[in-house]
Amino acid sequence: MNLHEHLTATLDRVDETGPDLVRLTAVARRRGTGLRRRRTTGLAAAASVAVLAMTGGVVVAISGPDGTGPSIATEPVRPDLGGATAPTTGESAALALQWTVGQQRPGSASDLAGQLSATSGDYYVEIHWDDADALGASVVGLNVQHGRGMHATCDDPEHLGCRATRLSDGSELTTYEERADVPGGPATRRVADLLRPDRIRIVASSTDGVDAEDGSWDRTRPTPPLSLADLTSIVRRPMWGDELPVAFVDAGQGLEPYRDLDDHGGWIHGPA
């Protein structure tokens, strides 16, 4: 027997039924759509996105309430925003996201997850947010990138209700909604995308549901809980960067439960 015949005989025994191609296709499409989305707002370094010139816009300044927002069910960290800082970790960024969302909306967070690139310092974190309106859970994500110059624009037809503005400090802000036609969907995501003068890009998003176990979209609520103004307040917080207030970093050490997306979805980082 040659090796192919040996392998075939072996596989006939360990793989009698074969893959569920229908499910495989559906899940791969959904994950692929998510990857595409993350390539424009996320960590996938291979993406090449043409940066289109921003058109002039109305200057808006939306200030977030610093530390005076409504209380939330789970708020383990009380940071000193003007105090000492320490290098950002995935855990600390997830806690910082949880805290900032809690400053905008009453509710509670669970399933903290994230990833941080040791080389670029970029990070992506997300939480499941159960808003106090009790309409259903949402995935709130935050992505921080350094120096790539990429930034969402309103030239993309998939950016619904898009508004691009140049802020008084020179930052460029784009807010929009997008909808994806996925099983269980359509899924809606609101996004605020800020490119600061220091070339750090911060993207915050909120969805109208969560991923279901079978890979489909579980649309839990009619709209995302965070408004574009809420998301704008989050991205405009000056703390996002290489370091975070030390309270987040300290609290993030040994944080449990915390899902490391590098570990959980490690396959994602291969080239494609």
Add this chain to the structure above:
Amino acid sequence: MTITKTDVGPTAGREVSRVQDFDELVAATGRQLHRAALLLTGGDHHLAEDLLQTTYAKVYASWSRVSRADDPVAYTRTVLTRTFLSHRRLRRSSEQPSDELPERAADPPDRAVRLDLVAALQELSAADRVVVVHRYWLDRSVAETARELRISETAVRTRSRRALARLRLHLTDLDEES
């Protein structure tokens, strides 16, 4: 109501085409690549499914590039193996060394031995295993394997020869020219 192309618009039309073409690719390659993933992951169905899903997710995410490739199936094979190797790198600290294969008696080619073939593959280095899967499961030539894995043909031959020598310890009836 019948939906015409005008109704769905050019963007939606492209999306429909993308979905159909992608589904056809999965239908044509899914079973073979699933088995390749099983061989790469040591027969772990969960890992194999995750590897395959991730591979197709990447392919779908890059569909405009994949669909323009000379051979989208070859592109998909490359994504599969590179994703596998990338994952192995991430988990490098937990890998077991595989320089030495334990001596073992020659068993008859029964069911146990066939299942042992999966275990024997696991004892190869990840890079050697990828070459074996390309050459002897996916039936790629030396040149095709080299091109898809982006290594030299000499490296393909060397890895193949080394891997076969080890597998022969388990498969006494393995043809010389495998």
